[in-house]
Amino acid sequence: MIVSWNWLTDYVRLDMPVEALAERLALTGLNHESTEDVGGDLAIDLEVTSNRSDCLGHVGVAREIGVVFDRPLRVPDPRPRASGPAVLSRAAVAVECPDLCPRFTARVVTGARVGESPWWLRKRLETIGVTPISNVVDVTNYVMFECGQPLHAYDLDLLQEHRLVVRRARPGETLKAINGKTYELKPEMLVIADAGRPVGLAGVMGGLETEIGDKTRNILIEAARFDAMSVRKTSRELGLFSPSSFRFERPIDPEITEWASRRCAELILETAGGTLHEGLIDVGAPSRPREPITLRYAQIERVLGIPVGSEEVRRILAALGLEIVRQDGSAITARPPTWRPDLEREIDLIEEVARIHGYEHIPEDRAVPMTSAPRAVRERVESAVRETLTGLGMDESVTFSLVEESLGGPVQPGTAAAPLRIDHSSRKVEVALRQSLLPSLLSARAYNESRGNPAAELFEIANVYLPRGAGELPDEPTRLAIVTSRDFRGAKGVVEGLLGRLHVAGPLTARAVDLPLFAPGRAAELLVGGVHLGYLGEVEKSQLDRFELREGCSAAELDLGVLLDRAILIPQHHALPAFPAVSRDLSLVVDRALGWEDLEQTVRAAGGPSLVGVEYLDTFRGGNLPEDRQSVHFGLMFREPSRTLTGEEIDRAIKSIVDACATRLGAFLRN
Structure with a gap:
């Protein structure tokens, strides 16, 4: 999130050096990436974590500055003057999917003049890296970067019957977006349509056919809330991303929608003129009030290791916008503001007190009262596996759960279903959720081989993803995979050594099997005490070529669940043999x-x-x-x-x- 220094001064007094501001914001969770001088203004790049969507606008960042530096916050109170007839006389809105669109608002401005934005508006957008387009479009962008609420403006005269319908896409429908590309829509995608066709992808991007142009005179202003998962799925399905989708994929303040609509109308009247029609089309249910949270003062010292006075706690919570419901000598109860959906539990309030009070006030040598918990069986088994395999000269690998579909063929996943696909913004080739760890490890070995390490001994502990029925979440068993330069017997010795270290009950047996990954006659199913443990074999020559491996290797994949069930973690004592063998x-x-x-x-x-x-x-x-x-x-x-x-x-x-x-x-x- 890039913010403008001059823009921030509209909302909060900035009388500190920019270095001090960046350092203090970093200590409270807004990490400073860079500061750049842009034509006399400062563009400050801040890293905003996914839980702090309230800081995806200048007002939110200014609010944080105000809390940290004890400065009052000045938020505009837009009051656009409406002098036209009722808005319902010019436009209509219907929401057919309230589950995906909990609120949709619309205002109408007629007689506007679309043209170049005033200098101050262009300058502020240019400082944060946004290219000015026209006064109306620039205002919608300005308000979004001001408060975090995306908006969209339609040419009202290009909307069939002057109405908008929020609905799911119909089979065969397409949309030509404002980026000039045409997208085929799927029925699960939420669209904004007029009486006859889609005119926008809800929360993602508007359509080209109804965009604001030089001849536009009558404008419909949309400010809405959309389901975050719906926006995320549509955006990734189409590979279409925008500042709007980035914000709609995160929680948005439910009370900012109407404010943003008023603010947008006010600035359009200021920069483009026209007549605002009376009233607001507002479709949707009101947001539910937030439940109050009780914070016990004793918990603050227990978690942080230092006491924080009750009045200081009250000051911090009030400054953050929480409504104090009640307070006594042992606890304080407060209702989080609508713009902080991340505040849900007592520990969340403790974190807020810590970051605003200042982590630097917690001494490094202060003991935090806590007790150690015994390690779970899984942790102990995984630790023993890592110690054993690294002791045998192997290195642990951590690979991505997505693999190329062509390399995603499993060794023996226990299912004939095709691997699950994931559409991800940063992945165009690796789109299949792996059903085996071995393709990932063999690719990692090939990567090492191509960089001068021809004998990488690798292992990995991770989940695989086995499809179940339609609409069900996949089964996610944990597997242990090994890739080694050793031959079959050597690789089997590694497994035997591992079982010995874990004192696994039951003998290890190997049953010959034929699997596509392994050379004929050089593969086996491993059983321990008659229970399936996994597979082991020497990789077949054509499979080596498939992974671009020059050197031969063996591979094994074991079910970690069997090791968890059969490992004996209590140290075992056996007397040394007194007589020769x-x-x-x-x-x-x-x-x-x-x-x-x-x-x-x-x-x-x-x-x-x-x-x-x-x-x-x-x-x-x-x-x-x-x-x-x-x-x-x-x-x-x-x-x-x-x-x-x-x-x-x-x-x-x-x-x-x-x-x-x-x-x-x-x-x-x-x-």
């Missing part, structure tokens, strides 16, 4: 289609209680083996906690394993 290797010839998971389960079941470890080593095919056979080489580890195993015991266990594999799987020892 015995290691043996076996090479079994098995059917070529047999997966490691089935072989491992058979070996563990037959090995007895002394078998404490089974490790896959390699697979051999070819040579003197039949075409339909393969040799699987794996290691075994035996141990007893109370004694040393004998060779005879090991031999019996191995014979039991070989016999079981022969009986169940048709396997035999390789010579």
